[in-house]
Amino acid sequence: MENSYEETIDKRRVHLRPDTLRDPAPASLHLLPCEVPVNRPTPVGRFFTPAIRMGRDGLEASFRGRSLRGEEVVVPPGFVGYVVTEEKAEVLMGKQDDHERQEQELLEPPEALERDCDRFMGATASFSSFTVWGLESIPGPDAKLRGALSWPSLAAAIHAQVPED
Amino acid sequence: MARGADGGDGASVWQHVFLLPEYLKDDSKKMKSGLVFVKLANPCSGEGTIYLFNMCLPQLFEIKVFKEKNHSWFINESVQSGGLLHFATPVDPLFLLLHYLIKADKESFQGKFQPLDQVVMDDMFPDCILLLKLPELEKLLQHVTEEKEVDKKKYYKYSKEKTLKWLGKKVNQTMAALKTNKVNVSARVQSTAFFSGGQVSSDKDEDYVRYAHGLISDYIPKQLSDDLSKYLKLPEPPASVRNPPSKKAKLSDEPVMAKEDYTKFNSKDFKTVKKNSKMTAAQKALAKVDKSGMKSIDSFFGTKHVKKK
Known part of the structure; x- marks a missing residue:
């Protein structure tokens, strides 16, 4: 049954709830130049943000004994930043074993917009800028992130309709 | 299937950082549902790739992920590993x-x-x-x-003939955007940042054509990319500067791949994917040149789809 389980997962659509995009609370985001291999609440406001100083060429802070230099980065024009998380599955699905779910798959055509087995995500916060940090030195205009942030305007050109002859 | 690196203790929640077009927010007033992540065949690789589909407009968005090694997010009072930034942009x-x-x-x-x-x-x-x-669709199909x-x-x-003509126009409009964005397209600096501080050190049209060709090639099969190269009369570049860096240096170059579902954005397979996945021609070329600044070439959705016909 292992394979069929994987197929079931494959067919489950993941919805992004549009109404959550409307007015999520603003979030404060920092992109750190180090790996923190956990995902969980952490007292950022107690240990990190209070120590941020405005230095001569940008923001200064320290994390795990290393000196960080940072700067504010705004999201590309026409875009909004969102923090997206998955809604808790049990609330949505009730208790359904895989077998029942598969039967449901068979009953519901792929054209159906929402199926009971689907999963849902929503925006929990939004942002229009964030702080990017470099180790010892400021990320600056050559930071790879800067290039990435110009992607939307390049993508727009790639995907725009071509002019007629 | 533990969701978090810290073992799923209940407090662990994956937070995905996205940049979405602003107008989706305005549309959201009109719709209760209608934004769906779906897996479709990637037009370049044929592999399963996650796209965002807006059922109401309707419109299709691709999802690119920016990832640099050794990065993490602080999001309010929480930490999120990986430091990924997802871009959803409209796709043709x-x-x-x-x-x-x-x-x-x-x-x-x-x-x-x-x-x-x-x-x-x-x-x-x-x-x-x-x-x-x-x-x-009828209007679009006339092009190909x-x-x-x-x-x-x-x-x-x-029609290959019509398709090449259409792709030629795509290359032209992409070139214009490269110039507007002052993207440095010179082969000499191709392994440095995709967008290096507005310094355009080369205004040779050929460099722009090659770079634009590289960007478009991410959306078409390899054979067609080769045919397009001939159609554009691109001379064979020296082996060392074979392919334009395109945004591959920044955005993960395999467009989003999902083994299971896209919420496993940050699977543990991360570090092994690069080895496992077939490199595209551009990646191989990049592998030969200066690797500094190329570290973000990582696939992100785990290994590629297992079931191939």
């Missing part, structure tokens, strides 16, 4: 349709005119039928097909 659906038109042409139906709903069929990615809901109308039903056949 004709690239995805082209994948099916070429396939149909190559397979048993060579030379046959077929209705679109018989061309866009896929056991592996059944959501491909959503593509048929997109607006103005010959068509016939019988009893008010349209039949299509892939």
Whole structure:
């Protein structure tokens, strides 16, 4: 049954709830130049943000004994930043074993917009800028992130309709 | 299937950082549902790739992920590993349709005119039928097909000649954007940042054409990319500067791949993917050149789709 389980997962659509995009609370985001291999609440406001100083060429802070230099980065024009998380599955699905779910798959055509087995995500916060940090030195205009942030305007050109002859 | 690196203790929540077009927010007033992540065949690789589909407009978005090694997020009072930044940008659906038109042409139906709903069929990615809901398909298809109308039903056949002409226009408009954005396209600096501080050290048109060709090649099969190169009369570059860096240096170059579902954005397979996945021509070329600044070439959705026909 292992394979069929994987197929079931494959067919489950993941919805992004549009109404959550409307007015999520603003979030404060920092992109750190180090790996923190956990995902969980952490007292950022107690240990990190209070120590941020405005230095001569940008923001200064320290994390795990290393000196960080940072700067504010705004999201590309026409875009909004969102923090997206998955809604808790049990609330949505009730208790359904895989077998029942598969039967449901068979009953519901792929054209159906929402199926009971689907999963849902929503925006929990939004942002229009964030702080990017470099180790010892400021990320600056050559930071790879800067290039990435110009992607939307390049993508727009790639995907725009071509002019007629 | 533990969701978090810290073992799923209940407090662990994956937070995905996204940049979405602002107008989705305005549309959201009108709709209660209608934004769906779906897996479709990537028009370049044929692999399953996650796209965002807006059922209401309707419109298709691709998702690119920016990832640099050794990064993490602080999001309010929490930490999120990986430091990924997801971009959802509108994609020209004709690239995805082209994948099916070429396939149909190559397979048993060579030379046959077929209705679109018989061309866009896929056991592996059944959501491909959503593509048929997109607006103005007939107009789009004129760029890449010959068509016939019988009893008010349209039949299509892939035309390589028309497709190359269409792709040539795509290259032109991409070149214009590269110039506007002052992207440094010179081969000499190709392994440095994709967008290096507005310094354009080369204004040679050939460099722009090659760079734009590289960007467009991410959306078409390899064979067509080679044909396009000839069509554009691109000279064979020296081996060391074979392919433009395109945004591969920044954004993960395999467009989003999902083994299971896209919420496993940050699977533990991360570090192994690079080894496992087939490198594209551009990646191979990059592998040969200066590797500094290339560290973000990582796939992100785990290994590639296991079931291949």
